[in-house]
Amino acid sequence: MGFMRFMWEYGDTYRASHIFSRAKSSRASWPPLIWFLSDAIIGTVAEVQVTRQASQALKATWQQRRAFRKGSAALRVLDLLTDYPVLTAGRPGHLLDITPPPPRLPSRSSARSES
Numbered sequence: 163m164g165f166m167r168f169m170w171e172y173g174d175t176y177r178a179s180h181i182f183s184r185a186k187s188s189r190a191s192w193p194p195l196i197w198f199l200s201d202a203i204i205g206t207v208a209e210v211q212v213t214r215q216a217s218q219a220l221k222a223t224w225q226q227r228r229a230f231r232k233g234s235a236a237l238r239v240l241d242l243l244t245d246y247p248v249l250t251a252g253r254p255g256h257l258l259d260i261t262p263p264p265p266r267l268p269s270r271s272s273a274r275s276e277s
Contacts, residue, residue, distance in 0.1 A: 217243035235260050
């Protein structure tokens, strides 16, 4: 579970106990805050491990489904999924230093058949 998701699910508990406000004024209140943040970190690490395993399984599945050209962007983007499980359309291009292919022009034979 990511830190933000952890905060979303357990934030009410955290706020209700006023851990943070008490921690600023008293050293005795630091242990609950430390426990809370430690649990969030442990949950985040567990989520990262699950995500990495899932992306590796996805990569293996895709490599079994089709043959990729050596060094192709499609093959290289699979390696990005481990570190970037959520990608926008432009992010792989930036990370892999590639540009999108030019738009295809209609062939002469398809242009004749349309007229």
